[in-house]
Amino acid sequence: xxxxxQTAISSIIAIxxxxxxxxxxxxxQMAQLSFFDYVVGISIGSIASEYAVVRDIHLxxxxxxxxxxxxxxxxxxxxxxxxxxxxKILDGSPSILIENxxxxxxTLKKAKININDLLEE
Numbered sequence: 001x002x003x004x005x006q007t008a009i010s011s012i013i014a015i016x017x018x019x020x021x022x023x024x025x026x027x028x029q030m031a032q033l034s035f036f037d038y039v040v041g042i043s044i045g046s047i048a049s050e051y052a053v054v055r056d057i058h059l060x061x062x063x064x065x066x067x068x069x070x071x072x073x074x075x076x077x078x079x080x081x082x083x084x085x086x087x088k089i090l091d092g093s094p095s096i097l098i099e100n101x102x103x104x105x106x107t108l109k110k111a112k113i114n115i116n117d118l119l120e121e
Contacts, residue, residue, distance in 0.1 A: 014048035
């Protein structure tokens with residue numbers, strides 16, 4: 001019973017910290033996430049769940065890992081906003097899928113998007 005209570009308390013702490021850090025990182029819709037933002041989000045969620053379940057991880061260690069990932073994400077977001085070169089490295093460059101009314105099939109293949117997904121959008 002004590003382990004269940006510890007897990008519940010750790011989970012609540014992890015969720016609260018996760019929500020706070022997510023609010024600090026800013027609002028983005030899923031479609032607007034860069035690949036890096038997506039990976040950071042998964043990593044932060046994984047760290048929070050590990051902290052909640054694994055007994056060997058102390059509160060300070062779990063919070064430190066969450067804060068480091070959040071700060072790293074914020075620094076890279078700042079670089080992406082302030083530097084064209086940084087933005088190109090971190091976010092990549094846009095792909096033109098339709099040009100002058102014509103579907104660019106070679107670009108679709110490079111982007112790994114099929115015609116049905118394009119038409120759906």
